[in-house]
Amino acid sequence: MCGIAGVWRKRDPIGSGDLADVACMMQALAHRGPDDHDSWNNARLALGHRRLAIIDPSPAAREPMLTASGDGVLCYNGEVYNYRALRKELEAEGLTFRSVSDTEVVLQALHRWGPEKAVPLFDGMFAFAYFDARDNALWLARDRLGIKPMSVAETEGRLLFASEDKAILACADFPRRVDTRELTLRLAWQSRDSSYSVFEGIERLPPAGLWKIGDDGIEKHRYWHVLDVLKTERIAGDRVSDAEHMATLQTLLQQSVELHCIADTSLAAACS
The missing domain is CATH 1.20.5 (Single alpha-helices involved in coiled-coils or other helix-helix interfaces)
Structure with a gap:
């Protein structure tokens, strides 16, 4: 497993407080990625990644990963098992690769085909944040069954996201309050939809969720349903x-x- 974390600014530019929050989130996720860590930011978005290297442990596969042009950025947790077949398709379209990782295949597929076409092609378990500078859009996605986690919190002027609730709770000024209603429901039912957190203000990206975040707000899509x-x-x-x-x-x-x-x-x- 790896750990991902990020801050998206709705209006104001990314500031030192946002970068400090990403650093705190990465520290809270250190157990998820002992092999490497790195961060990236632009005017609206700050990303952090904790890496557990499984496929291509070389520095060529470190994250956040950028396209050669620099206008596509990926922060990814998981594994796409059919990445070799997808890579062949992308190479047939003329794309070249700098690594042998599945991360780069996911990035190239998202950037070449677009998330709405690419994500349904991914066979695996994953959660990721992908930023496309060409239309200034941030995409958050999760695998079909929700194997890999993604927590999200919308605050005044910001969207926070991370692999675990406690990373968001590590952010300065984020309220650390238990959602008593949700806790009561879990105790009463002995189980609960994993889309809900026991902490106020935090929700989970649902299984098969594909969210597009931009200047017009959040567009929430579901790209797969078993029925x-x-x-x-x-x-x-x-x-x-x-x-x-x-x-x-x-x-x-x-x-x-x-x-x-x-x-x-x-x-x-x-x-x-």
Whole structure:
């Protein structure tokens, strides 16, 4: 896992207080990325990243990562398992790469195809902040099932986002108050939609969430829903034998494990 953090200014320019807040958020996320850390900012946006290097641990893959032109910036946590196939498509369109990381593939895909086209193509677990200077837009996205976290807080004049609630709570002047209503609901139901935080003022980017933040505010989209892809008609008229289903399931599981084992570091298995 890696850690991402950022501050978006709605009107006023990024100031020293914003940069200090990003530094505090990065410190709060230090446990998520022991291998490297870096930050980037322009007039409206400040980004910080804590890196756990899995694919391409070289400095060429450090983040926040910029396009060669400098008008696209990515701060990313997770792994896109089909990045090699996507890279081939991008190379066929004439793009070149400086690293062998999935991070750069995600960045190039977002910058080349646009987030609304690129994100549904990503097969993996991820949460990221992508800034496109060409239209001065910040995009926040999360994987389909919400495996990788993203917390968001909108305050007077700012939008804060990070991999964990406690990073936002580390910001100066952010109220540290428990949401008693949310806490009560969790205790009563013994479970709760992960889109909600137990701290006031913090929400979670929902699974399959794709938000565009710009001068006109926040546009909230959902790029995937299980009911849209569930083939109910095929299931209802299914005449395939149990043995065939078992063979298909075994093949799918094997393919999934193989994709999850792509790494430039040592692998380990945990049984529970």
